[in-house]
Amino acid sequence: MTPLAPRQGFGAMRLRDQTTDDTDRDPVAVIHAALDAGITMVDTADAYRNEELVGRAIHGRRDEVLLASKFGLVWHGELAGDFDVRADPAYVRQACEASLRRLGVEVIDLYYLHHRSETVPIEETVGAMAELVDQGKVRGLGLSNVTANDLRRAHAVHPIVALQEQWSLLQRGVEQELLPAAAELGVTIVAHSPTGHGLWHRTRAADEPDAVVGTIARTHDATAGQVALAWVHHREHVHNVPVVPLPGTTRVSHLRANLAACDIRLSDDELRQLDSLRVVRA
Ligand SMILES: NC(=O)c1ccc[n+]([C@@H]2O[C@H](COP(=O)([O-])OP(=O)(O)OC[C@H]3O[C@@H](n4cnc5c(N)ncnc54)[C@H](OP(=O)(O)O)[C@@H]3O)[C@@H](O)[C@H]2O)c1
Numbered sequence: 001m002t003p004l005a006p007r008q009g010f011g012a013m014r015l016r017d018q019t020t021d022d023t024d025r026d027p028v029a030v031i032h033a034a035l036d037a038g039i040t041m042v043d044t045a046d047a048y049r050n051e052e053l054v055g056r057a058i059h060g061r062r063d064e065v066l067l068a069s070k071f072g073l074v075w076h077g078e079l080a081g082d083f084d085v086r087a088d089p090a091y092v093r094q095a096c097e098a099s100l101r102r103l104g105v106e107v108i109d110l111y112y113l114h115h116r117s118e119t120v121p122i123e124e125t126v127g128a129m130a131e132l133v134d135q136g137k138v139r140g141l142g143l144s145n146v147t148a149n150d151l152r153r154a155h156a157v158h159p160i161v162a163l164q165e166q167w168s169l170l171q172r173g174v175e176q177e178l179l180p181a182a183a184e185l186g187v188t189i190v191a192h193s194p195t196g197h198g199l200w201h202r203t204r205a206a207d208e209p210d211a212v213v214g215t216i217a218r219t220h221d222a223t224a225g226q227v228a229l230a231w232v233h234h235r236e237h238v239h240n241v242p243v244v245p246l247p248g249t250t251r252v253s254h255l256r257a258n259l260a261a262c263d264i265r266l267s268d269d270e271l272r273q274l275d276s277l278r279v280v281r282a
Helices: 027-036 051-058 089-103 122-134 148-157 178-185 210-219 224-233 235-239 252-263 268-275
Strands: 041-043 066-071 073-075 083-085 108-113 138-144 162-166 188-192 243-246
Touching (some): 027 041, 027 051, 027 252, 041 188, 041 243, 051 066, 066 089, 066 138, 089 122, 108 162, 122 138, 122 148, 138 148, 148 178, 178 188, 224 252, 235 243
Parallel strands (some): 138 162, 188 243
Antiparallel strands (some): 073 083
């Protein structure tokens, strides 16, 4: 697969199959607005339980989409509760077939292991994923919620094109070991939840560290959420690795606001101020 190049991806995790009169919140309209605006990467997972919706939304526009899905994270019940990890080769094959069927496509462009397994060696999982590439069911392989050691071991079996990890002003654990490993192996980092699951969008307060972000936001006539997102967009140049920020939204208007963050140019001094927040080092 060619290197990933989208400026910003679209995270579909929160989209639910619902009919609404509010065109701002129509899930299909949100995905169409993303494609209309030139976003190519649409990210879902079997665990999000919305692959049929995503498949329906991209129907007729398949060529415009770099379609990403994931397998291996199996909720016990409700979304975001307890989960098991399934990463054995038989499950990999079965999960891929099910995702292809729900998405209504012949091939998934980027197929991730959603979470590392404590029991199945990653070589076995990636070996089965590589067979999917050979069979033309998947174009590129990705990993999520793994260690640097997992990444290296996986990459030795089959090239890994993308690593999807949380990366935001609040969550910078990826910088410690995964980032150097990804840089060395030429793996693109897909930075999910770049506003800390929306925390920076909800920021209004004048307290530190919000005041720093708020002041920078006013300078750019932007919101704190847009500045937090712009900070992730600047990671690519700061660390010299390909980075695709992956925000998520259920609103057309928010999608446009997130895209506008691509164009915010933070000065070196602003980057230093934001860097010095280091609120949580996960
Ligand atoms: N691999 C993994 O383990 C993993 C885990 C989590 C997420 N992900 C991926 O990352 C994507 C993004 O995750 P996320 O949704 O947690 O990230 P996020 O973009 O950091 O936060 C989304 C939250 O912010 C709100 N929001 C988004 N744009 C906004 C705006 N412009 N103004 C105000 N509020 C805004 C959203 O509400 P509205 O819907 O109202 O806009 C939502 O509550 C997911 O869709 C998924 O694809 C991957």
